[in-house]
Amino acid sequence: MNMEDLVPTLEAMLMASEEAVSVERLLKLLAVSCPDITKDDIKRGLKELAESYIARGVELVELASGYRFRARAKYSQQVGALWEERKPRYSKALLETLAIVAYRQPVTRGEVEHIRGVAVSSNIVRTLLEREWIKVMGHRDVPGRPAVFGTTKEFLDYFGLRKLDELPSLPEVADLEAAHESFVGGANSDEPVVENKDKGNALNGVPEFDNEVTAVVAAESLRLGVDDD
Known part of the structure; x- marks a missing residue:
């Protein structure tokens, strides 16, 4: 050919x-x-x-x-504008958890909780696993052998990235509060996570979060004092 x-x-x-x-x-x-x-x-x-x-x-x-x-x-x-339904809102707690996994992987649930300062609900972990944004990469060789989490290819694909290196470094993220508000829409840590598993055809539009999510994930990481190396 x-x-x-x-x-x-x-x-x-x-x-x-x-x-x-x-x-x-x-x-x-x-x-x-x-x-x-x-x-x-x-x-x-x-x-x-x-x-x-x-x-x-x-x-x-x-x-x-x-x-x-x-x-x-x-x-x-x-x-x-082709779609009447609103974009799903994700809770601040879910974004914080995703941010920590993205920037600190491999990381255990306990380590995420230590960084956040509060417990991570099973619903958040289950949602991230069901969306295939995170996966179990193995188990820590300590008593109880806790699962170790990391992000997936689906996470990269959905958010328009080829590799993790394309996540913005934290000092590059500007106007964090505005970015957070535009993404979360005022969600609080107790707001239930809205499910929307339809990934859709790319020709139907840009992935729901595209570059917005990387800014917000970075913003949450910066707010929590998470290293991005």
């Missing part, structure tokens, strides 16, 4: 997919009809495809799990 045919083929495949698709998976799928295609061919095709969308309302992005199309962040307000 020449590049003239490969680029629109990749475009069609990624447009049809509801999830990010890795180079390896694209290669496996295309090799059925094009045995001679290589990983380098796929990468060159993706680069050319991404460049063709530079001036468009959607962009091709590389996430932890692969490539996908999504609406550009500058159009998030307009795209979001």
Whole structure:
């Protein structure tokens, strides 16, 4: 398959997919009809495809799990108007917990509680696990062998990141209170977590939090005195 045919083929495949698709998976799928295609061919095709969308309302992005199309962040307000339902609000306690796991992983529930200064409810841990934003990475070799938590590829994908290094360093986060208010919408630590498990197609808009969540996670970490190294 020449590049003239490969680029629109990749475009069609990624447009049809509801999830990010890795180079390896694209290669496996295309090799059925094009045995001679290589990983380098796929990468060159993706680069050319991404460049063709530079001036468009959607962009091709590389996430932890692969490539996908999504609406550009500058159009998030307009795209979001397509849906009448409000975005789910997440409690301050859940954001604090997620912030600590993101910046201090691997970390136990007890360590999270020590940093927050209050207990972490089982509902918060269960919600983060069900959303696949965190996972059990192992167990601490101490009495009771507590589970050790870390973030996942799904966490990176959902929040538009390729790797954890792309989380903002804490000194870079500006206007923390405004960021927190825009994200939480005034939620307090006792507010129940609202579930919304529909990840959706990226063409339906920017992921609900996109860059906003990284700012808020960093803000919560900074407020709690969590190191980001």
